[in-house]
């Protein structure tokens with residue numbers, strides 16, 4: 009068994025969370041050794057861009073999240089194409105699939121998610137894919153031919169992104185969504201309907217309230233030639249993409265006795281139940297200020313920010329995660345939509361304000377206490393960030409709520425005292441460090 | 451770092467800062483050509499916000515801890531660690547608009563023709579940003595702010 013010299017900071021996962029942590033650690037600690045392990049072979053790339061790659065709009069080079077030479081410049085050791093198979097928190101070491109053992113001082117689990125696979129027959133056949141890695145995109149790229157028919161199982165963000173790419177490649181797509189509308193977690197009913205209308209115009213078929221029952225092959229081969237849905241209807245196709253969601257890769261943590269809920273449990277310093285082990289990104293449950301609880305938050309910006317906060321703390325600069333919530337922007341099929349937080353209120357204790365204009369739609373969801381719980385903007389989205397900023401900073405908007413959805417809404421639509429105060433925030437870091445150092449938490 | 455500050459009582463809302471910004475970020479040096487010959491009019495990276503009698507030219511505040519940089523999906527938006535200036539690499543930007551939702555000032559613009567997000571770069575290469583240099587009333591100043 010090979011033993012590598014002990015590293016001060018070990019990061020598992022070379023993506024949004026891992027990079028956020030690594031570059032922050034390097035700012036705070038100029039010489040401490042940093043190593044990143046990933047079972048993917050590539051330098052960090054932008055995962056959401058795999059659809060651009062499949063659509064042949066983007067080369068591998070353009071997908072790199074950081075410039076060539078990034079790791080060398082920051083003196084970060086990369087161990088790529090190797091999987092961590094065991095974590096031992098007592099001796100503070102991990103074991104890789106080639107037998108190598110690495111000891112660490114502080115560890116970050118930024119292991120992300122893995123696609124959820126339904127339990128149906130026929131998924132091992134040729135022509136069945138998932139869509140979360142560059143290798144997935146490459147496999148689909150090599151498989152498809154113009155005129156192929158695809159069935160995409162799952163009408164969420166990933167399903168819609170692979171659909172757009174396939175359409176651009178001349179593949180005829182059917183989306184199958186189990187709920188009554190596509191993009192149901194990030195859009196309200198109004199915009200789901202609009203999105204469906206837009207997607208259908210691109211010759212895509214959208215089937216809702218149904219799901220996959222079986223993948224069928226041509227007799228005597230292992231090549232996909234149809235799927236059967238739960239109502240026994242068959243849809244002929246050459247390929248199937250499973251996009252019903254991702255599940256946090258928590259096994260390393262749970263096997264090591266670290267507390268895991270749906271994702272790895274963390275405190276506001278991104279620290280797990282083990283004092284030297286941190287977690288962030290799709291695998292973790294950071295604090296969500298809309299729900300007032302820790303929960304999964306599987307989006308790129310929150311993974312990066314979580315990594316950055318973890319990095320400060322790992323390097324000894326106590327820094328608090330101020331909480332976040334899901335935020336998404338959608339540009340597929342030429343749409344322009346931004347949304348955040350709760351998009352359909354769970355009960356009638358929320359107040360919903362919305363306005364439709366010629367080319368835009370604006371909606372906000374308020375809690376009783378005047379704080380924003382959610383928002384959806386479409387068309388005219390350039391100023392939606394101002395509203396999201398108020399939501400993120402928990403500003404009470406009761407007195408000017410109507411202004412937020414007005415057609416000519418702008419920064420000066422906020423009360424003067426408020427916009428002046430908000431301008432000043434640009435000059436300060438967005439998260440507090442002082443308070444924590446004073447209370448001596450770390 | 452140096453930032454563009456606004457002395458809004460003297461801003462008359464003449465929009466010249468926007469015009470010069472557009473010119474600076476167009477391929478032409480000539481005003482008429484920039485506005486009439488380019489297939490799409492260059493986009494101003496700052497905007498006059500109005501609430502009469504108040505006018506306020508609002509551009510990127512070059513945040514200390516920028517939300518747009520932390521949110522960028524592709525790594526296109528970066529903050530220069532020496533100068534503190536936040537810029538977009540338009541080659542890398544795919545126009546996903548995540549930065550638009552992230553910016554609390556709403557000052558990132560959409561270039562809908564090219565599918566790129568556009569923001570103030572403090573006129574990299576110029577001593578003084580062109581909006582400041584051409585403000586007839588000196589409502590804009592380029593000032594060092596102590597952190």
Ligand SMILES: Cc1cc2nc3c(=O)[nH]c(=O)nc-3n(C[C@H](O)[C@H](O)[C@H](O)COP(=O)(O)OP(=O)(O)OC[C@H]3O[C@@H](n4cnc5c(N)ncnc54)[C@H](O)[C@@H]3O)c2cc1C
Nearest residue numbers: 021023024025046047055056092119120289290306307308
């Ligand atoms: C097609 C698609 C489109 C998306 N679009 C958007 C979007 O528009 N906006 C948005 O905000 N988000 C989007 N996302 C989600 C976003 O990509 C994720 O939230 C983000 O990648 C999470 O980053 P992460 O660092 O937590 O984990 P990941 O990016 O999942 O990276 C984790 C890494 O760790 C590696 N790893 C895991 N376990 C081990 C192990 N035991 N040993 C070694 N390596 C390991 C994995 O292989 C992987 O490389 C999209 C995702 C997909 C797939």
